[in-house]
Amino acid sequence: MTAEHEITLTVNGTARRVTVPGRRLLSDCLRHDVGLTGTHVGCEHGVCGCCTVLLDGQPVRSCLTFAVTVDGREITTVEGLAGPEGLSPVQRAFAECHALQCGFCTPGFLCTVTALLRENPAPTDEEVLEGISGNLCRCTGYQNIAKAVHRAAELLAEEA
Numbered sequence: 001m002t003a004e005h006e007i008t009l010t011v012n013g014t015a016r017r018v019t020v021p022g023r024r025l026l027s028d029c030l031r032h033d034v035g036l037t038g039t040h041v042g043c044e045h046g047v048c049g050c051c052t053v054l055l056d057g058q059p060v061r062s063c064l065t066f067a068v069t070v071d072g073r074e075i076t077t078v079e080g081l082a083g084p085e086g087l088s089p090v091q092r093a094f095a096e097c098h099a100l101q102c103g104f105c106t107p108g109f110l111c112t113v114t115a116l117l118r119e120n121p122a123p124t125d126e127e128v129l130e131g132i133s134g135n136l137c138r139c140t141g142y143q144n145i146a147k148a149v150h151r152a153a154e155l156l157a158e159e160a
Ligand code: FES
Pocket: 040, 041, 042, 043, 044, 045, 046, 047, 048, 049, 050, 051, 052, 061, 062, 063, 064
């Protein structure tokens, strides 16, 4: 029998207590145990970045993370990016620049870009490409996404 572990994750500001087997992936835990299906799974082995969430503010691949290893930590998923005022500047910029692509890659891009702009509020073109290089789109492209990162930087600067 697989041992089960009771863990508490703070997801988008709310403490969630769940019981999971030791090998439960964070991506599966978020989707199936916590019920937040915004986080998507593409490759399931750390390549595509679809499953990116923020762990204590840093982007991580939730498909490479065992849920038990993040007991007690803060997780932000795509559902937690908007605030009481509505969509976040990154989300608004993606909408404005037509960078909201498919439901698989977009949640990961939004989380990655949110963290990128916290660390580097005014990235160059090269830094944007480097910053999103761990998130793959297999069908559309990156031009509007790169534009949206610059636009999000402007919106964040206006808000600051
Ligand atoms: S699903 Fe996690 S990196 Fe592809």
